Amino acid sequence: MGCDIHLIIEVKNNEGKWKSLEISQDLMPDDRDYRLFSFLCDVRSYDSWELAGRIAWRGIPKDCSSKAYFSDLDIHSCTYAHLDEVLELPWKDALLGESYFFIFFKYILPRLMKGRLYLSYEEKRNIRVIIGFDN
Numbered sequence: 001m002g003c004d005i006h007l008i009i010e011v012k013n014n015e016g017k018w019k020s021l022e023i024s025q026d027l028m029p030d031d032r033d034y035r036l037f038s039f040l041c042d043v044r045s046y047d048s049w050e051l052a053g054r055i056a057w058r059g060i061p062k063d064c065s066s067k068a069y070f071s072d073l074d075i076h077s078c079t080y081a082h083l084d085e086v087l088e089l090p091w092k093d094a095l096l097g098e099s100y101f102f103i104f105f106k107y108i109l110p111r112l113m114k115g116r117l118y119l120s121y122e123e124k125r126n127i128r129v130i131i132g133f134d135n
Contacts, residue, residue: 009128
């Protein structure tokens with residue numbers, strides 16, 4: 001038993017509504033890495049670390065397309081960030097630049113969505129990841 005990360009990736013459609021992106025569970029990041037959890041959301045932080053909690057606690061967005069997902073799984077410590085925010089975190093300083101979580105959002109997700117490696121700033125702002133943890 002331990003703490004796991006749960007993610008929903010949403011994309012804003014042309015009508016301005018957020019829709020959950022269907023991605024194979026085999027590809028989704030599911031790192032059980034407490035250093036990653038600490039870095040992202042200050043979850044499972046056992047000592048003070050200046051790089052902990054890089055994504056502010058925002059809760060689940062009111063316009064989330066999959067709120068039931070989190071309540072059905074008894075998820076806690078929820079927050080979200082846009083793709084540009086995730087990519088701008090100091091991954092290398094945290095020694096997490098080779099984590100699958102970072103690799104997925106930097107290289108795999110853009111190719112899944114647009115078939116290319118680089119997304120514009122606007123495209124990155126129209127993608128968000130909702131993060132929650134369980135015990």
